[in-house]
Amino acid sequence: MKVSLVLLGCLFCMTLLVACGAAEPQVVERTVEVPVEVETIREVEVEKEVPVEVETQVETIREVETIKEVETIVIATPTPVQIPESGDLPGRVDPVGSIISVSSYLGFQGVDTNISQDSATKVYYDEVFDYAIGQNPDGTLTPGFATKWEVSEDQLTWTFTIREGMKFHNGDDITPEDVAWTWNRAVGEDSLGGFALEVGPLLTSAFTVSGNTVSVSTETPQSTLPLFFASASPPRSVVFPQAHFESVGGIDNFREAPVGSGPYKWADRVPGQYIQMEAFRDHYEKNPGYNVLQIWDVAELNTRMAMLKSGNADLITASVRSVDELQSADLQILQSPSANISWIWYNYAWVPGHPFNDKRIREAISIAIDREAIGTGLYAGQTTPACCYWVVEGNIGYPGDVEPHPYDPQRAAQLIQEADFAGAEIEILTFSGDADFVDQPGLSEAVAGYLEAIGLSTFVSVVDGPVLRETFDNAIKTPDEIETIVKEQPPYQIAVRGSDTRLHSYRGSHIYYHSEGRRQMMRLPGILDPLLDKAGSSFDLQDQHDAMADFHRLLNRDFWAGPLLEAGAVFGASDKVGTWTPITGKPYPHNHWTIRP
Amino acid sequence: MVKYIGFRLFQALLGLWFIATLVFILSRSIGDPAEVFTARNSGVDAREIMAAKLGLDRPVHEQYLKFLGQLVRLDLGDSVSNGIPVTQILVERMPATFTLGLIALIFALVFSLPLGILGAVYRDTPVDWVAKVLAFLGQSMPPFWLGIMLIILFAVVWGLLPPAGKGEWHSYILPGFTLGWGVMAGMVRLVRSSMLDVLDSDYVAMARAKGLPEVVVIGKHALRNALLPVLTYSSLVLGAFMNGSVVVEQVFAWPGIGTSAVQSVVRRDFPVIQGVVIVFGSFFILINLFVDIMYAVIDPRIKYTQ
Numbered sequence: 082m083k084v085s086l087v088l089l090g091c092l093f094c095m096t097l098l099v100a101c102g103a104a105e106p107q108v109v110e111r112t113v114e115v116p117v118e119v120e121t122i123r124e125v126e127v128e129k130e131v132p133v134e135v136e137t138q139v140e141t142i143r144e145v146e147t148i149k150e151v152e153t154i155v156i157a158t159p160t161p162v163q164i165p166e167s168g169d170l171p172g173r174v175d176p177v178g179s180i181i182s183v184s185s186y187l188g189f190q191g192v193d194t195n196i197s198q199d200s201a202t203k204v205y206y207d208e209v210f211d212y213a214i215g216q217n218p219d220g221t222l223t224p225g226f227a228t229k230w231e232v233s234e235d236q237l238t239w240t241f242t243i244r245e246g247m248k249f250h251n252g253d254d255i256t257p258e259d260v261a262w263t264w265n266r267a268v269g270e271d272s273l274g275g276f277a278l279e280v281g282p283l284l285t286s287a288f289t290v291s292g293n294t295v296s297v298s299t300e301t302p303q304s305t306l307p308l309f310f311a312s313a314s315p316p317r318s319v320v321f322p323q324a325h326f327e328s329v330g331g332i333d334n335f336r337e338a339p340v341g342s343g344p345y346k347w348a349d350r351v352p353g354q355y356i357q358m359e360a361f362r363d364h365y366e367k368n369p370g371y372n373v374l375q376i377w378d379v380a381e382l383n384t385r386m387a388m389l390k391s392g393n394a395d396l397i398t399a400s401v402r403s404v405d406e407l408q409s410a411d412l413q414i415l416q417s418p419s420a421n422i423s424w425i426w427y428n429y430a431w432v433p434g435h436p437f438n439d440k441r442i443r444e445a446i447s448i449a450i451d452r453e454a455i456g457t458g459l460y461a462g463q464t465t466p467a468c469c470y471w472v473v474e475g476n477i478g479y480p481g482d483v484e485p486h487p488y489d490p491q492r493a494a495q496l497i498q499e500a501d502f503a504g505a506e507i508e509i510l511t512f513s514g515d516a517d518f519v520d521q522p523g524l525s526e527a528v529a530g531y532l533e534a535i536g537l538s539t540f541v542s543v544v545d546g547p548v549l550r551e552t553f554d555n556a557i558k559t560p561d562e563i564e565t566i567v568k569e570q571p572p573y574q575i576a577v578r579g580s581d582t583r584l585h586s587y588r589g590s591h592i593y594y595h596s597e598g599r600r601q602m603m604r605l606p607g608i609l610d611p612l613l614d615k616a617g618s619s620f621d622l623q624d625q626h627d628a629m630a631d632f633h634r635l636l637n638r639d640f641w642a643g644p645l646l647e648a649g650a651v652f653g654a655s656d657k658v659g660t661w662t663p664i665t666g667k668p669y670p671h672n673h674w675t676i677r678p
Numbered sequence: 679m680v681k682y683i684g685f686r687l688f689q690a691l692l693g694l695w696f697i698a699t700l701v702f703i704l705s706r707s708i709g710d711p712a713e714v715f716t717a718r719n720s721g722v723d724a725r726e727i728m729a730a731k732l733g734l735d736r737p738v739h740e741q742y743l744k745f746l747g748q749l750v751r752l753d754l755g756d757s758v759s760n761g762i763p764v765t766q767i768l769v770e771r772m773p774a775t776f777t778l779g780l781i782a783l784i785f786a787l788v789f790s791l792p793l794g795i796l797g798a799v800y801r802d803t804p805v806d807w808v809a810k811v812l813a814f815l816g817q818s819m820p821p822f823w824l825g826i827m828l829i830i831l832f833a834v835v836w837g838l839l840p841p842a843g844k845g846e847w848h849s850y851i852l853p854g855f856t857l858g859w860g861v862m863a864g865m866v867r868l869v870r871s872s873m874l875d876v877l878d879s880d881y882v883a884m885a886r887a888k889g890l891p892e893v894v895v896i897g898k899h900a901l902r903n904a905l906l907p908v909l910t911y912s913s914l915v916l917g918a919f920m921n922g923s924v925v926v927e928q929v930f931a932w933p934g935i936g937t938s939a940v941q942s943v944v945r946r947d948f949p950v951i952q953g954v955v956i957v958f959g960s961f962f963i964l965i966n967l968f969v970d971i972m973y974a975v976i977d978p979r980i981k982y983t984q
Binding site: 094187332387 | 729758826842937
């Protein structure tokens with residue numbers, strides 16, 4: 082025993098010695114990027130292919146469907162758009178007092194655009210920083226620190242005109258050089274931020290400065306590139322002060338005291354608790370109503386409600402299930418309309434031979450669900466049945482003439498019998514809590530109940546993102562793997578998912594529905610690809626809208642996706658909040674600068 | 679004594695090494711951390727960049743040795759979700775968790791010792807019954823429920839205490855009580871049963887026979903011996919507080935390691951998860967080491983025997 086212990090101890094010491102010796106000193110390398118202007122002239126041949134099959138299908142749609150006229154929605158304009166008059170946004174005031182805003186953003190994720198960051202970080206990003214392109218209360222885009230954005234004649238170079246006279250919080254001017262430097266850093270080789278992963282592969286040049294403009298070239302025409310520079314997207318197109326950033330030694334120190342240009346400037350951060358900001362009175366446009374803004378991170382909804390009720394919070398992220406409680410406590414209920422949407426995904430629906438490839442089964446599953454009843458029973462009537470995947474009224478591509486799938490359990494049961502699918506076992510994958518949509522497990526259980534009623538056998542599996550992606554992501558599977566999976570016995574898998582609604586669903590739809598998309602949850606190259614290609618290649622906004630509208634009509638009509646419910650983001654507020662202008666589609670507290678006593 | 683302490687130290691180091699090795703193995707056995715984290719951003723390039731960042735592109739044995747070397751230098755890497763060094767995150771959060779655990783333990787001891795002693799001394803009287811009922815309630819009320827109820831009562835209805843967050847001294851009351859309540863229940867029972875054993879012993883009968891006041895008999899002669907199991911339990915509890923404060927920290931938005939652990943699990947922030955597990959495990963081992971040493975100090979009869 083003694084000998085073995087001694088031997089174990091020696092082994093341990095040896096391991097430590099080797100480990101200390103093997104430990105490599107950290108070498109810090111800094112790469113300084115120097116943007117180089119390269120002028121290239123090239124001729125690009127654009128081939129237009131019109132597959133006969135697809136064209137026929139599109140024509141069929143137009144023959145059958147009645148297309149209503151939709152409003153032209155301005156997304157990119159060569160001239161600045163006037164911000165709507167008061168009634169939409171408040172006028173200038175002298176800031177007073179303080180305000181406490183409480184939500185759940187899962188911790189401070191820093192301010193480094195070289196790291197992949199999700200929309201939850203916009204709770205503080207949107208206050209401290211400005212974006213190249215902003216967003217009006219109705220969700221449409223408006224100039225930010227870029228007054229206009231234009232594409233060249235060959236459609237390969239986008240140019241952003243940078244607003245003059247803007248200041249950072251430390252008093253430095255915002256220059257086009259700062260913008261180019263920040264964006265080049267974000268798409269750098271070692272960057273894992275959204276810019277690098279989604280925009281980087283599209284670019285053929287660095288961001289370059291010419292006068293008061295910043296330009297970048299793309300490999301192919303990218304009509305929706307400006308969306309990446311909008312505040313509607315995760316934080317990417319913010320601008321850092323290059324001189325200050327470098328003077329403090331880089332991101333590690335900059336992160337502790339970020340300097341932006343937004344309506345609030347960074348004051349303090351108590352790790353794990355709150356971020357405190359102070360009004361920036363020299364903002365060119367946004368005039369906060371309060372001197373001090375504290376943004377707290379509180380995961381538990383009951384605790385947030387208690388903070389609001391006890392006067393320890395002024396604005397909180399609530400839930401559609403909190404409406405009754407807020408009303409009985411005589412608190413204000415505010416909503417960001419149509420912030421979230423839920424839907425059903427069918428795994429391997431595109432694979433011939435798989436049950437979900439049978440439209441009858443997809444239709445049966447969707448029409449077996451009583452969306453109105455779920456909205457009433459589970460969400461206190463605060464949801465509405467959704468017609469489309471990812472888009473709601475006002476979004477680019479919202480068809481406007483498509484109804485939510487009806488509730489028809491008799492037909493659903495009949496279809497199941499016809500398809501010889503009765504008794505089949507279906508696994509419903511979903512996320513826990515309110516990850517993508519309020520009470521996803523509850524919603525999934527409700528869906529399971531309706532499917533059981535039409536003769537299917539179901540069970541719900543609560544998983545996390547990586548598991549869901551691995552299960553559904555066809556892009557990471559080989560054709561042999563897919564064939565093997567298809568031949569396997571049930572359970573057949575569907576997912577009850579949710580997400581924020583999208584001002585323009587092209588990008589997300591391409592990722593998930595295009596055969597060359599990064600995720601490929603669905604593959605219908607002859608059917609969906611042409612519509613998405615048309616939306617992505619056209620620089621005419623109406624064409625983009627029409628193509629995406631056709632895309633959503635197809636998904637709805639052929640049940641490739643089963644939209645479930647739309648829900649607004651519910652916020653509770655105390656009397657300290659006089660007026661507030663939430664932006665449609667935002668599920669988190671935002672636009673704090675528009676709060677007036 | 680020195681030999682005893684030295685050997686316990688050696689055992690503690692072995693335990694730390696075992697935990698570190700286990701963390702290393704487990705974090706790689708659940709799949710490729712680089713793929714897990716970059717999957718949502720996809721792209722082979724992204725995965726390769728992340729793998730290089732995390733050192734996952736090297737052979738496993740090299741990764742292991744590098745991992746141990748970094749641990750010795752207290753370098754736990756950087757968080758993949760915010761780039762902040764894991765050590766910095768833990769150092770920022772540890773004081774909050776530690777103070778909350780200490781306050782919960784103090785609360786548990788302050789209430790359980792008198793209740794347990796009185797329950798033993800006045801066995802089968804109303805005092806004893808009160809102690810038993812409190813112990814029962816303490817063990818049957820889950821902390822997440824108790825915490826929310828206390829917030830509603832003391833913060834919302836009566837407005838006496840803050841509902842969440844760490845601030846002035848009164849912000850420690852509700853979370854400390856919630857965390858310590860269940861432990862207090864167990865300690866009441868332990869103190870009571872330990873006191874009952876000691877009160878029936880010969881030397882206590884001798885002390886009474888000598889005519890010593892009952893307060894001296896109980897406080898000086900009986901209690902000291904009855905405290906040994908309480909000491910052991912307290913150490914285990916303190917270690918458990920560090921780990922088990924996750925729920926309480928979530929309910930009270932307490933900025934401790936528990937909250938950070940939950941966030942890092944949700945975000946699959948693997949370096950932080952690793953760091954939290956190592957810190958929790960290390961803390962447990964160190965507390966046990968401290969208790970073992972204190973044992974030898976309190977009771978000279980205790981020696982390490984092989």
